[in-house]
Ligand SMILES: NC(=O)C1=CN([C@@H]2O[C@H](COP(=O)(O)OP(=O)(O)OC[C@H]3O[C@@H](n4cnc5c(N)ncnc54)[C@H](O)[C@@H]3O)[C@@H](O)[C@H]2O)C=CC1
């Protein structure tokens with residue numbers, strides 16, 4: 234789809250109807266308390282809408298309706314091909330409303346319209362479609378039991394699941410989790426991040442227009458303590474799938490331990506290294522990957538390349554190329570199609586990122602921050618112990634650490650509490666494979682930056698991940714549980730029961 238002009242996007246923005254109610258049992262409704270909270274456009278500070286501020290009583294009601302729906306089988310026992318048809322209809326409705334979703338997402342999050350139009354919306358549609366297609370293609374198993382028995386291993390939907398989402402990819406993270414959860418037949422209570430509730434609320438409406446039965450999907454806007462915690466502690470929620478900070482992720486483990494030992498899958502923070510060795514080829518291409526990895530989505534990305542670990546033999550050449558590429562990234566109005574770096578998601582987050590800029594002594598590029606916007610910034614660090622090398626900044630800030638050998642590069646890369654993604658640039662095939670094996674990360678890319686695609690599992694080692702994976706068929710493991718059914722086939726007359 235060709236991009237529009239800034240004026241055309243502004244005209245669409247002016248016509249948008251923002252959803253404001255919680256979505257429970259097939260329709261929008263106010264929070265039971267009647268309370269609301271504002272959702273802002275971080276690029277302008279303008280209030281877009283007042284949204285229902287849900288709390289524990291809304292969680293109870295949504296879970297009750299989700300449980301009723303699960304138990305009566307209106308979705309969980311619907312024929313898989315019919316579940317698939319409903320989900321495919323949802324993707325068609327999203328495609329029909331793609332432009333509206335892209336503009337809504339950009340206004341609510343500060344993300345660029347360029348990314349919303351070319352990545353977030355099309356990839357969310359593709360992701361839901363991919364999982365929809367699996368609904369009638371995943372088979373159960375029969376075990377190698379004796380001739381007198383048959384043992385079936387069934388994969389059943391786990392039940393009522395709570396999906397707790399971050400604000401950096403509101404629609405895409407929704408699709409990563411909602412696609413496999415609904416394809417598996419689960420009922421879903423979804424909590425968007427309080428900064429970015431709008432597109433999730435709109436998707437719930439489109440899903441019901443597509444034929445999703447009432448009760449199967451609830452969307453509850455509100456704060457972490459008011460909605461996330463009661464969901465995490467709920468005795469009738471079977472599983473939580475969370476994406477966000479490591480600190481909040483760990484809370485969900487405590488909530489589960491204190492309540493019903495529900496399953497918990499956590500996709501958390503990262504401090505992702507990109508290693509560039511002295512034998513890396515085509516440094517200009519390497520530079521383009523590093524810049525994209527560090528500054529795409531304002532660096533508000535769990536897989537962002539935030540540490541460049543570079544061999545000193547190529548450092549100066551590489552840095553010249555990286556700064557040249559980074560200067561091309563236009564910062565500013567998210568609705569202008571040429572913008573590549575929009576606004577940070579909130580004033581609070583902007584203040585946090587500015588606090589890191591204040592700790593940077595040796596800024597090689599950028600460093601300017603104004604009214605919620607931060608320039609792509611490159612900082613040289615003396616070593617890997619500096620706070621900019623250790624803490625997740627979640628802003629467009631790339632730290633550079635110089636090393637003198639392959640072993641030092643790998644050791645520096647692994648010297649972190651996180652283990653989500655890593656990149657390794659080298660022309661030496663043995664080093665590439667050895668390095669990829671030695672790096673403690675869920676995804677390692679060689680001579681590129683990326684997260685894989687919808688077919689490959691995504692999640693972290695160490696404090697970046699727990700309990701399962703998003704994406705690929707592995708995502709379905711989160712939302713299903715195994716059941717074994719043994720059948721005795723022996724002839725009654727021949728068989729003595731001990
Ligand atoms: N891995 C990732 O993709 C993300 C990482 N982050 C990191 O986290 C930092 C802080 O951002 P936040 O928005 O505060 O992340 P967060 O992890 O607190 O928020 C993620 C989700 O958890 C919910 N939540 C927050 N507190 C909760 C609680 N006590 N109980 C239950 N649910 C709760 C939020 O409402 C949101 O829906 C960022 O600066 C960034 O470093 C943030 C968003 C996504």
Ligand code: BAL
Pocket residue numbers: 399401402406476477533534535536684
């Ligand atoms: N990059 C996708 C996962 C995340 O940032 O939350």
